[in-house]
Amino acid sequence: MRAIRDYATGKPPMRIVVIGGTGLVGRQVVALLAARGHEAIAASRATGVDIVTGVGLHEVLRGAQVVIDASNSEAPYGESSYAFFSAGARHLLAAEAQAGVRHHVSISVVGTDRLRSSPYFRGKAAAEDMIRASGVPYTILHATQFYEFLLAIIEASGVAAQALRLSPAYIQPVASRDVAEALAQIACGRPLNATVELAGPERERLSVIVKRFLEDIESPYEVVVDAAEPYFGAVLEESSLVPCAAAQTCTVGFATWLHESEYARAHW
Template sequence: MKIVVIGGTGLIGSKLVTLLQNRGHAVLAGSPNTGVNTLTGEGLDAALAGAQVVVDVANSPSFADQAVLDFFQTSGRNLLAAEARAGVRHHVALSVVGTDRLQQSGYFRAKQAQEDLIEAGGIPYTIVQATQFLEFLGGIAQSAGAGGEIRLSQAAIQPISSDDVAAVLADVALAEPLNGRMEIAGPERLRLAELVQRYLDLQQDGRQVVADPQALYFGAPLDDGTLVPAGQARLGTVTFAQWMAR
């Protein structure tokens, strides 16, 4: 089966391409540096010719409110239109657990717009909503403060490794469309501020995390239900300690 992975040269996409190739499928890694650009449409029709499944794991290069909205709306429309022309039978998209609960954030408003386009697009689909990646802990720290002090909520978080995300996406790509959403998360429920402090300490980073109930997460307030699955989720296997040991 031919499968196209949009964002196929990135963190998740490169792992997913390898997993699907190892299962014997013809996989094309679509990204601007391989001549496939969902923003301009360049190379899309040629890449999708003969494809049965498309997995979209691409992310916006900018998190600025208008830029990220433009990215997901333009990319989504171009991709879905090209899939319709090619007769694609399953559109798989990677999104974020809690997107609908984080709408004060421009990034999550853009992810909601992407999900809405997929729902209305007419292509059978599965939206995989993942919790925050363990690989993103450094970025969370960087976003939450400058200098020696980082202010973060103590809200619950259930982070997942990129390996676990890619493994689920491979299974989903080879399954029938859900025409709905599924949630995936890591095996441990932790506290955001405490987890980031553990990460910084193990990295021998001297910055200190201050637990602040009012601290915003990319512009949105958090509570214990915001960043964790709302229902029954498929859980990964890689713990924080195992991930750091790698």
């Protein structure tokens, strides 16, 4: 894996379109790029751009030098998530080629290539295959799970009698703001035509960190450790979700993130 470099921004401003630019990571990327003097365009269904159908893509990409794909499936379960990523990548890359985009930046997930039994991860992998074969210069960022994603993991887990069943596989979660900063850095630099990895500073078992989270927000759920419990449709090995040794490691740990998050002020 190639390391992420911190590129200087002493170059002419660019038009950078952020697909999913109104979402959790996308809106942070838009703000970071705008603060650096670039013309950062947030594109999503809320702004009339739909990558699944292709509606609005050609108009929003006109004159763009860089495209960041920070989109995500609304339903991370079942075949609809596969259809979202595969159709979205096909339409987006075709529109980029026609518009002469010089750098495609995509956010994906550490472990995507190990979890193809899950429609969600199989869709992510299919999109990455299309990116590599498209001819558009690219950089793919594989990030570990966001701290903000812990609630989605809880919602996706098997629940019975106030107990959550969770895999004991290791994860190394990261703050979404660190992911946004990495995407902004990548977009301001040259295409690597490679995949890079980004992770948080602490490696912990999925079942353990979710238990900590539930305790901190005083949730009534208990955690039951179950190695056979699927994670978005895939059964995990211990290292399925952790990065390689060459991954860039961020500094915001779980306790710091939680203290600064909206959940620190939640009342249950």
